[in-house]
Amino acid sequence: MGSRASTLLREEEIEEIKKETGFSHSQITRLYSRFTSLDKGENGTLSREDFQRIPELAINPLGDRIINAFFPEGEDQVNFRGFMRTLAHFRPIEDNEKNKDPSGTEPLNSRNNKLLFAFRLYDLDRDDKISRDELLQVLRMMVGVNISDEQLGSIADRTIQEADQNGDNSISFSEFIKVLEKVDVEQKMSIRFLH
């Protein structure tokens, strides 16, 4: 598997991925071997079923939303580039990256992009707002049938009431950022990829 990974992946492609995502060379090859091992259909792309075989995602109440995040709109296959692009959100922010490149485009693993990724998990219809019904759906995934509908409704209402600042009964991205201001997103939404 591994040896194939290195021979299958072209240098130029690695370079491009490196530039786009900031992963190191060895990380990319390592993740490629992971990619191929996930790829049970052996066609160079991953389907939703492939992702659902990962126990962490299968158990996660938001697993489907996370898996969805890997797929571009309207498609149900993702290739290695797309896979890496999504994973790049979880690359830890390194110290020397913080002050580097203030003028250039924001790297995928910046705090804002991490938050945006999380926001999209809740924003089911991609209208850049988390509405009450979206919250209700997510809540239902999280607590199942253990809490009555009425109570779930009041939880959703309270959540919106807390976060909503402009009174439109939904949570926009800026409000979402405000809510998670004190949460250490940089650390929590990072995966220590092996070097």
Next chain:
Amino acid sequence: MPRKKSDIIVKMEDVGMEVDGSVTSDSEENAGRKSRRNPKPKSSPAAGRNNQTAASRTRRKAGEEEEEEEEEAPRKAKVSKRKAAKQHDSDEESEEDRRSRAENRNAASKRQKEEKNKKDKENVNGRAEESGKENGKKSKRRTKDGSSSSEESDAESVSEEEMARLKEEVEEKKKLISTLRNKPWRMRRRLQCLKDAQQFVEKFEGALGKGKGRKLYAFKVMITKKWIKFNRDFENFKTACIPWERKIKEVESHFGSSVASYFLFLRWMYGMNLVLFGFVFGLIVIPEVLMGLPYGSIPRKTVPRGEQAKAMDFSVLFEFGGYCKYSFLFYGYYNNQRTIGPLQFRLPLSYLLVGVGSFGYSLMVVIRTMAKNSNEGGDGAEEGEFTFAWKMFTSWDYLIGNSETADNKFASITTSFKESIVDEQENQKDENVHLRRFLRVLANFLILCSLGGSGYLIYYVVKRSQTFANMEEEELTWFEKNEVEFVMSLLGLVCPPLFETIAELEEYHPRIALKWQLGRIFALFLGNLYTFLFALFDEVNAKLEREKDIKNATIWAMKEHYSNFSEFNISLDATMPPTLDPADVLRGPCWETAVGIEFVKLTVSDIQVTYLMILLGDFLRALTVRFLNYCWCWDLEAGFPSYAEFDISGNVLGLIFNQGMIWMGAFYAPGLVGLNVLRLLTSMYFQCWAVMSCNVPHERVFKASKSNNFYMGLLLLILFLSLLPVVYTIMTLPPSFDCGPFSGKQKMYDVITETIEKDLPAFLATLFTYAANPGLIIPAVLLMVLAIYYLNSVSKAYQRANAELRKKMQMQRDEEKNRRNNKDSTNQVMKDLEDLMPKKSPLSTSGKDAEVRSEPDKSAKVSQKPGSVATGRGVNLQKDVSLATANPRVAVSCPRGPGPLPGSTPLQASPARRGRGRVHAPRR
């Protein structure tokens, strides 16, 4: 070539793959690459896929910028020319990439650029060779190791991309230093810049240095990485070392933090008792057992002749008579030798100091914990801000991959939501204040009545028992003999549920209700304690009376013995009389041991009752409910008996009173502490098991207060109450004349004065006599009272300031929110006005409508997904779809309006907010 080949092997190992793949030489590699570029049909499936992806890659590639293409061409040429290893190639190219980028950004002068390029080329070549050597060395080392551990990856990471990047940065900084003089900056900024750059260069130049510096740098980086890893592991280890953390978390996830707070309290108690156990066993029991006289050497360590026949009977041992009574478990066993063993260990002194010291330690620990808890509870201000939002967005732990853990997490999220709901309901409750107040007063009155009644009942029964005690044993019936115990246990059985029923009237938040309940039952149990102590003191006084007689009798007997001896052995010139066998010596009742036995018995019976109650009340009930339910007329699980809830107040109070017994009894029965440690240990496992297997969560799961200071307060009270009798006995009652470490002294504390006189220098003794002068003590006490008063007032002032600040912060936040909202609303008015204009509105609304129409389908599609996951989480598909269609955007056309659902009265948004919502609802 061999070295390069090994390089490739190294790389493969690093990535964590098998080496059985063919190691191709460079030319082959290049050929392979070329062949991949122009797709050729091949037989193997892998190759086929390869081709596919390659094709797609080339397709994508076409769309990319020319710049890269241009860059690629010379590089390829270079590759074929130099036949450098793949890795060098990548290194170099990345560096070139970066450098060019950096140069563009910097836009330095052209001449400089040229110069630099030259320099770079030289540098790169030199470095490439060097890194090749380095890698060669490394590969040798690694093949020795032969494993793909993290160490290698650490070392590898030093040498690869990081190197390139660092090198580039260091170069940049160096350049900066050299050109800093010409920069049109202020001096201060220049200096700052220079300092930073120099520091950086100093730190990382090692990475570029030749030979040693580089190795040193690599070593440093490796060490830091190792250190970080070690720290992380150590943290994990520390968490793993916290005893029962997992068990408690599991209970907490299913039963809420209130039940968990009991187990936390139990664990804390266990820790404290372990320390007490260490004191008592280390300083009293073990020295006596190791260095003191063995069993049977003196009367106090021997079972009397009359009891010896039965001394090993289980019934006797179970009552802590026989061999138990004359063992190190009890006070009487200890000898009054001033020093024992070769270490000259002063056992009596140590006994007294440990007895007093364990109280001191307990007091200190309890008070410290209380202070710490109140500190922690203090800064809960910011928590109120986004409770629900945080729970919503951050509660899931994305690293959970184990289904059991996931179940626990689900349960804990659910319980935490439930807890928050209960809290919220309590906050939002609008009520009839007068009725509530009246009911609360009534409830308190009722409870006071019942407490007073039970108090009088206890008093009456105790009085009666005293008259019974003076009567003949035969005249009494069984009931009359055990009347006190009977009444006590009856009260203990009846009153707590009664209080709970009365407390229903008050409608407190369950957390506050629990506190009230605890306080009331505590008051009831105090009666229990009072009767027990009352009986005990009576017994002690009786024993003291008897002791006097026996003391005289023994003195007389000894005299007799001696006189007999001298009478019959005049002819012999033996000076020593034959010693009496220790079992035959006449001895006193030894009231201390009796008290100790009482406490041990009480503790043991308490353990028995608790465990039996768990087995019968919880386990058996759960079993019957579970299995009889198959063949019963009504639903046992949902109906009348159902499963038991975990009785927090009863268990906490049981624990607290048990601890009180330990504190009181430990002085007279050193073994009691060991017994208690065992009890707490077993009860941790037993109760955890019982709660998980036979109990159901409370109907209203509520969050425990962050600091369980209420438990601590009760504990402190009990500590004081148990301190009093012990100190009283130490200070006033004379110790038994023939047992225990203080025998032969007037008072127990004489040990201290004796030590001061005999072992300490004379001036210290005089110092102590001065210190013990009431003229000194009274001012000291006064001073302390003053200090307490001062500190109290200071802390109150701080509290007030804190509250003030908190209020200010809250006000500021509200103001900000209001301002923002107002701005928006005024804007909205403007927008509404704009909407009224004939120009834009039709267009925008039609666009929105289209969006609305498309949305329900999409969200419905999305919500199909959760059903397809095989988690069995019971997500109701139909409901989801219906919910998804009930989008507020659609709801605009419905009569219901966009506000919260009608069912959710308690948590509704404020009317103003809703009003605003309605204002701009039609706009959409």
